[in-house]
Amino acid sequence: xxxxxxxxINDSTYRIPKSYKPGMRVDGIIYASEKxxxxxxxxxxxxQVANVAFLPGIVNYSLAMPDIxxxxxxxxxxxxxxxxxxxxxxxxxxxxxxxxxxxxLIKTNLTLDDTKNKLEKIVNALYQNVPSGVGSTGEIKxxxxxxxxxxxxxxxxxxxxxxxTQADLESxxxxxxxxxADPDSVSPRALERGKQQAGTLGSGNHFLEIQVIExxxxxxxxxxxxxxxxQICAMIHSGSRGxxxxxxxxxxxxxxxxxxxxxxxxxxxxxxxxxVNSPEAASYIGAMRAAxxxxxxxxxxLTHLTRxxxxxxxxxxxxxxxxxxIYDVAHNIAKFEEYVINGKKKTLCVHRKGATRAFGPxxxxxxxxxxxxxQPVIIPGDMGRASxxxxxxxxxxQETFASACHGAGRISxxxxxxxxxxxxxxxQELKSxxxxxxxxxxxxxxxxxxxxxxxxxxxxxxxxxxxxARKICRMRPLGVIKG
Amino acid sequence: MKKYEILDHTADIRIKVYGxxxxxxxxxxxxxxxxxxxxxxxKKNIKKEIYLEAENYEDLLVFWLNELISSFYAYHFLxxxxxxxxxxSGNKKILNAVVAGTDFNxxxxxxxxxxxxxxxxxxxxxxxxxxxxxxxxxxx
Numbered sequence: 001x002x003x004x005x006x007x008x009i010n011d012s013t014y015r016i017p018k019s020y021k022p023g024m025r026v027d028g029i030i031y032a033s034e035k036x037x038x039x040x041x042x043x044x045x046x047x048q049v050a051n052v053a054f055l056p057g058i059v060n061y062s063l064a065m066p067d068i069x070x071x072x073x074x075x076x077x078x079x080x081x082x083x084x085x086x087x088x089x090x091x092x093x094x095x096x097x098x099x100x101x102x103x104x105l106i107k108t109n110l111t112l113d114d115t116k117n118k119l120e121k122i123v124n125a126l127y128q129n130v131p132s133g134v135g136s137t138g139e140i141k142x143x144x145x146x147x148x149x150x151x152x153x154x155x156x157x158x159x160x161x162x163x164x165t166q167a168d169l170e171s172x173x174x175x176x177x178x179x180x181a182d183p184d185s186v187s188p189r190a191l192e193r194g195k196q197q198a199g200t201l202g203s204g205n206h207f208l209e210i211q212v213i214e215x216x217x218x219x220x221x222x223x224x225x226x227x228x229x230x231q232i233c234a235m236i237h238s239g240s241r242g243x244x245x246x247x248x249x250x251x252x253x254x255x256x257x258x259x260x261x262x263x264x265x266x267x268x269x270x271x272x273x274x275x276v277n278s279p280e281a282a283s284y285i286g287a288m289r290a291a292x293x294x295x296x297x298x299x300x301x302l303t304h305l306t307r308x309x310x311x312x313x314x315x316x317x318x319x320x321x322x323x324x325x326i327y328d329v330a331h332n333i334a335k336f337e338e339y340v341i342n343g344k345k346k347t348l349c350v351h352r353k354g355a356t357r358a359f360g361p362x363x364x365x366x367x368x369x370x371x372x373x374x375q376p377v378i379i380p381g382d383m384g385r386a387s388x389x390x391x392x393x394x395x396x397x398q399e400t401f402a403s404a405c406h407g408a409g410r411i412s413x414x415x416x417x418x419x420x421x422x423x424x425x426x427x428q429e430l431k432s433x434x435x436x437x438x439x440x441x442x443x444x445x446x447x448x449x450x451x452x453x454x455x456x457x458x459x460x461x462x463x464x465x466x467x468x469a470r471k472i473c474r475m476r477p478l479g480v481i482k483g
Numbered sequence: 484m485k486k487y488e489i490l491d492h493t494a495d496i497r498i499k500v501y502g503x504x505x506x507x508x509x510x511x512x513x514x515x516x517x518x519x520x521x522x523x524x525x526k527k528n529i530k531k532e533i534y535l536e537a538e539n540y541e542d543l544l545v546f547w548l549n550e551l552i553s554s555f556y557a558y559h560f561l562x563x564x565x566x567x568x569x570x571x572s573g574n575k576k577i578l579n580a581v582v583a584g585t586d587f588n589x590x591x592x593x594x595x596x597x598x599x600x601x602x603x604x605x606x607x608x609x610x611x612x613x614x615x616x617x618x619x620x621x622x623x
Contacts (some may be wrong), residue, residue, distance in 0.1 A: 072604030
């Protein structure tokens with residue numbers, strides 16, 4: 001329960017003033033609505049927004065998106081930018097254990113009618129082809145030398161192996177491989193864990209979904225993306241698996257000592273951090289980028305397996321099925337990006353812990369095809385209701401360090417879900433909505449039931465109303481593969 | 484005395500663990516963790532020594548649990564019995580442990596839940612009337 005101050009600024013923004021706790025360097029700003037506020041105040045997430053405001057060098061605000069919920073260190077949905085020239089720090093807790101957990105959207109040229117009698121076949125093929133579940137291992141066996149190539153080349157590695165095209169890379173944030181990755185900063189243990197899990201979906205909230213576009217909000221932009229009503233799409237949510245978890249753990253351990261070494265005072269040790277210009281930060285940044293590249297390679301492999309599954313069911317090539325990648329976004333990452341602060345151009349370290357980059361039209365980091373539209377922002381909801389595609393705006397670049405939400409956000413705990421819901425009823429409920437589900441673990445499925453999440457419509461409406469991203473279309477789930 | 488109880492947390496696993504002394508608390512935390520991961524009791528045919536040091540007992544507890552998580556996933560060592568010695572050396576807290584367990588491949592065998600790591604968030608070791616207690620959040 002949060003009982004501290006939360007002042008309404010307007011219908012979509014609320015402030016935690018820096019006077020709330022001595023030590024806060026900036027205000028906290030939460031994007032929300034009257035409807036979402038009661039759930040947001042139910043746990044300690046707003047307290048975490050206030051804690052992040054303690055980070056040395058933090059610029060403007062400690063931000064939270066409307067899918068905010070209680071995490072560890074940063075809240076989920078948290079965004080913070082720090083200025084390296086002003087003592088700014090980087091915190092592995094602002095990225096999380098699943099480095100470059102992210103999401104991608106693949107279109108097809110199939111319509112709802114085309115899949116009517118084939119949905120079960122598609123879902124079965126995907127479930128068979130795509131390794132998922134707790135501790136799943138992949139078909140891809142790599143040596144340490146090869147794994148280091150993955151850490152340097154990201155999705156490019158998978159494309160070099162024949163699992164995708166150049167066009168796929170252009171449709172990924174950072175072209176699927178961020179510069180500056182340092183495989184030598186990745187521990188042998190992390191490499192060992194990564195070797196066993198390349199090309200796997202994982203468990204928890206990770207998924208692969210077949211969706212249909214049920215509503216278009218902006219016909220012109222949708223048409224530019226090649227999207228139309230009743231079109232079938234695939235959405236993949238996965239991250240850097242055990243490799244990323246180990247990288248985060250290794251570097252948090254190293255940074256625990258940095259708090260006293262650099263005289264940093266934060267109210268939560270999960271916010272352990274180091275000045276961006278320190279050797280500890282350099283080592284973490286190199287390793288984090290390597291883990292991010294692993295995740296991009298992973299999602300590219302999963303894309304390849306998804307395309308293969310469709311090819312099998314429809315006996316057509318994936319190119320013929322029009323299975324192009326719309327975009328791939330990272331939602332757990334720290335990036336160096338340029339912003340104008342008080343009239344001066346600055347390179348800031350932007351932490352996004354469960355938040356999506358949302359560059360507006362004209363941003364040079366976007367591929368040419370998205371220069372006029374702005375960056376595709378992919379927002380998964382829950383497996384029973386909906387997911388969204390939005391685009392970034394200039395306003396996001398001015399207000400939120402070009403960040404939007406990353407999902408619906410949980411409202412109830414895993415243990416509560418297991419107490420109150422049962423597998424059979426849930427499966428029946430989804431079946432009655434026409435949703436085919438395959439899941440490796442019954443418990444995981446119950447823990448991820450639609451009712452444990454906020455309604456994604458409410459979350460996305462706040463983002464749209466605040467003008468930090470614009471709604472393009474909404475997708476409804478048809479088939480779900482869960483770990 | 485109960486070893487641990489599950490508390491609510493919106494996204495992750497939060498537990499409160501009890502021990503009659505600090506060593507016992509560290510062992511109970513490890514048992515609780517592997518209760519979530521693997522349901523079958525492990526054999527104890529392999530012994531492994533673990534040495535860790537930290538600035539305080541809270542950090543040491545997180546280091547200890549994450550050491551066990553990572554050796555489980557990376558080297559397939561499933562622990563089942565813990566002999567722990569904690570000590571002070573200057574301003575360092577030190578853990579010496581002998582852990583008995585077995586070779587268990589989490590990728591060939593079914594495991595119950597994927598736990599990414601033990602986190603430092605809100606972690607506090609408290610002295611109670613009956614010994615010690617700690618609240619821990621595991622990222623899942």
